[in-house]
Amino acid sequence: xxxxxxxxxxxxxxxxxxxxxxxxxxxxxxxxxxxxxxxxxxxxxxxxxxxxxxxxxxxxxxxxxxxxxxxxxxxxxxxxxxxxxxxxxxxxxxxxxxxxxxxxxxxxxxxxxxxxxxxxxxxxxxxxxxxxxxxxxxxxxxxxxxxxxxxxxxxxxxxxxxxxxxxxxxxxxxxxxxxxxxxxxxxxxxxxxxxxxxxxxxxxxxxxxxxxxxxxxxxxxxxxxxxxxxxxxxxxxxxxxx
Numbered sequence: 001x002x003x004x005x006x007x008x009x010x011x012x013x014x015x016x017x018x019x020x021x022x023x024x025x026x027x028x029x030x031x032x033x034x035x036x037x038x039x040x041x042x043x044x045x046x047x048x049x050x051x052x053x054x055x056x057x058x059x060x061x062x063x064x065x066x067x068x069x070x071x072x073x074x075x076x077x078x079x080x081x082x083x084x085x086x087x088x089x090x091x092x093x094x095x096x097x098x099x100x101x102x103x104x105x106x107x108x109x110x111x112x113x114x115x116x117x118x119x120x121x122x123x124x125x126x127x128x129x130x131x132x133x134x135x136x137x138x139x140x141x142x143x144x145x146x147x148x149x150x151x152x153x154x155x156x157x158x159x160x161x162x163x164x165x166x167x168x169x170x171x172x173x174x175x176x177x178x179x180x181x182x183x184x185x186x187x188x189x190x191x192x193x194x195x196x197x198x199x200x201x202x203x204x205x206x207x208x209x210x211x212x213x214x215x216x217x218x219x220x221x222x223x224x225x226x227x228x229x230x231x232x233x234x235x236x237x238x239x240x241x242x
Contacts, residue, residue, distance in 0.1 A: 004042055012041045013201035016053060020205025023054065024061040025212045026224055027154075027166025028147035030054040032232040035144045039239060046239075047144035048181055048191035053202055054144070055174035056195075058167040060206050065164035074168050076126045077133035077150065081173035084137020089180030092142060099240045106233040106240070113152070113229050121156065128153050133173070141177040143236050146170070148229040155225050159217040162225070 004012070019033030031054055038045035062069065122128055132149040140146020150169060154162045181187035216224060 008041045009197075012038055012045075013198055016198045016201040017205040017208075019054075020057045020202045021209045021212060022228070023057050023167070023170075024064075024206050024209030025163065025216045026221065026228065027058075027061070027163040028151050028170070028225070029228045029232075030057055030170075031140070031143075031145035031147060032228055032235050036235045036238065042194070044190065045194055047141065048178065048187040049195040049198075050144040051140065051174050051177055051181075052192065052195040053198060055171055055178070056199070057202050057206055058170035058174065061209070062164060062167040062171045065160065065167065068160040068164035069168045070161055070165045073124070073129055074165055074172075076129045077136075077169050078173055078176075080130040080133025080135075081137040081140075081146075081169070082176040084134040084139075085141045085173075085176040085180040086137075088138045088141035088177070089184050089186070092181070092186060093184035103237060103240050106236040110230065110233045113148075113226050113233075117226070122153050124153055124157065133169070136169075137173065137176065139236070140174065141180055143239060145232045145236055146173075146177070148232045151225045151229045155222050159213075159221040162221060163213070163216075 015034045015037035019030040022029035022033055031050060034053065035046050035050045038050055132153045135149035136146040139149070147166075147170075150166055154166060157165075178187050
């Protein structure tokens with residue numbers, strides 16, 4: 001990959017493969033798995049190339065589980081995602097760095113996870129979906145990790161619906177994030193080329209995921225979602241501070 005050595009490329013491909021498996025079976029997790037590794041390999045990957053790769057695997061998984069997508073809920077969340085993406089794109093263009101935004105959202109997600117473990121229950125309503133979509137749009141556009149808000153809202157939902165609806169959300173919602181970045185000159189052909197070099201690893205992860213869905217569906221989805229939310233938040237904090 002040009003100035004990226006073979007060992008660094010192998011590390012990047014491994015992160016993409018694992019992230020693709022996790023995204024396919026839970027509906028979230030590609031960004032938290034891939035972004036921290038890819039930003040170490042080459043900062044150019046984040047956020048645009050990671051978002052593009054995440055959109056591709058989410059699209060494949062959404063098509064595979066399309067019968068379980070909750071269309072009405074998806075529309076409300078996407079409206080929030082578009083609004084959040086526009087806000088984040090403008091903030092990135094205006095300020096060049098959004099460390100404060102990243103730390104604020106990561107902290108709020110960690111608090112939400114703690115409350116969830118303490119039996120706090122977020123009701124799945126149009127309002128909560130819009131707010132989650134809005135937060136996801138800001139976080140995803142700024143950091144390439146936008147799963148936590150949606151994961152908190154959907155943590156008590158049956159696994160097939162979660163997997164299909166969240167993948168549909170990220171497949172369509174990421175278009176808004178990439179469009180926002182492109183409008184402000186932050187998504188170019190270079191980012192597309194970087195992403196395409198890792199496409200074989202992405203497809204391999206999606207193919208492998210078919211053997212993992214049964215494990216997730218046997219009552220293990222909620223702990224996995226909350227774990228991904230915590231890991232996502234810590235990854236955002238690490239990225240912001242470094």
